[in-house]
Amino acid sequence: MNEWLAFGIVAVICGLLAVLVRWAGPTEESMDETDEPRHDPAAATRWFDHWHVYRSIVDHDWMCHRGIFDAARQWVLLRHPGPFTLLDTGCGDAGFIRPTFAATGLWSYTGVDASAAALAKARTELAGAPFEVRLVEADLLAFLATEAAGDATTFDVILASYAVHHLPAREKQAFFARARARLAPGGSLLFADVFRRDGESRPAYLEAYVGMMRSQWHALSAEGLAGTCDHVIERDYPETAESLAALAAGGGFTTAPGELFRDATGFHRLLVFTKPPTP
Numbered sequence: 069m070n071e072w073l074a075f076g077i078v079a080v081i082c083g084l085l086a087v088l089v090r091w092a093g094p095t096e097e098s099m100d101e102t103d104e105p106r107h108d109p110a111a112a113t114r115w116f117d118h119w120h121v122y123r124s125i126v127d128h129d130w131m132c133h134r135g136i137f138d139a140a141r142q143w144v145l146l147r148h149p150g151p152f153t154l155l156d157t158g159c160g161d162a163g164f165i166r167p168t169f170a171a172t173g174l175w176s177y178t179g180v181d182a183s184a185a186a187l188a189k190a191r192t193e194l195a196g197a198p199f200e201v202r203l204v205e206a207d208l209l210a211f212l213a214t215e216a217a218g219d220a221t222t223f224d225v226i227l228a229s230y231a232v233h234h235l236p237a238r239e240k241q242a243f244f245a246r247a248r249a250r251l252a253p254g255g256s257l258l259f260a261d262v263f264r265r266d267g268e269s270r271p272a273y274l275e276a277y278v279g280m281m282r283s284q285w286h287a288l289s290a291e292g293l294a295g296t297c298d299h300v301i302e303r304d305y306p307e308t309a310e311s312l313a314a315l316a317a318g319g320g321f322t323t324a325p326g327e328l329f330r331d332a333t334g335f336h337r338l339l340v341f342t343k344p345p346t347p
């Protein structure tokens with residue numbers, strides 16, 4: 069009888085402890101150690117099913133695509149003057165690809181995106197382009213990984229434009245490692261994204277960035293603006309230039325990146341990471 073009583077008490081204590089542990093904080097399954105959500109490409113791309121909202125943001129140049137892609141063109145003209153291949157991770161509708169690269173040495177373009185809606189637009193944008201076009205519906209990290217494992221194809225230039233800030237830090241590092249593995253010797257990783265400014269926390273960044281959106285992005289409908297702010301608040305995890313360089317170094321890019329473009333706010337930047345011509 070006493071044994072049963074002791075067993076019962078132990079079982080109740082274990083149950084209480086389990087409840088307390090769950091109550092005390094998120095489990096490893098739901099969050100990583102930086103409190104960032106797990107990598108969820110479906111969630112990251114859902115907002116882009118309303119592509120016209122993003123298109124309007126790009127057309128108003130609120131995320132500085134013109135300056136970024138001008139700088140990208142200057143870079144490839146200087147550093148990749150011969151024929152080159154380009155992998156575009158998170159390509160979206162690829163709206164800037166033809167105007168930026170048509171008069172360069174680009175001969176083969178591969179665009180990867182997890183959103184079928186975005187890729188359908190990319191197909192239209194790139195119809196009749198003066199370079200080979202391949203569009204792939206896939207998670208960008210998975211694409212870089214499976215191709216690294218099963219396909220020796222490398223690319224002279226890899227572009228990541230506003231696609232990596234959704235990833236948790238450790239997956240950003242995996243992105244850099246996998247992208248580096250897919251870069252040809254002498255290749256360039258052109259990395260455009262939103263950034264926290266030096267020393268800025270994520271809450272301070274969100275307050276400043278969403279504040280800017282609400283005060284300046286007037287041309288969006290009230291619904292479009294609200295949905296965009298929710299997307300940013302829920303899904304954006306930008307790095308500072310310093311923390312990004314550390315993640316890139318962890319992924320094998322040990323040389324400090326070059327900054328090819330930065331807007332006046334410091335939020336929108338284009339960095340270039342290079343792979344030496346010889347291993």
Ligand SMILES: C[S@@+](CC[C@H](N)C(=O)[O-])C[C@H]1O[C@@H](n2cnc3c(N)ncnc32)[C@H](O)[C@@H]1O
Nearest residue numbers: 109112113158160181182183207208229230231
């Ligand atoms: C802000 S848009 C950028 C589109 C384009 N690169 C540009 O600069 O305008 C982000 C794109 O990345 C895609 N994306 C986000 N996370 C992704 C993932 N894990 N794998 C593949 N695509 C992803 C979205 O579907 C979307 O098309």
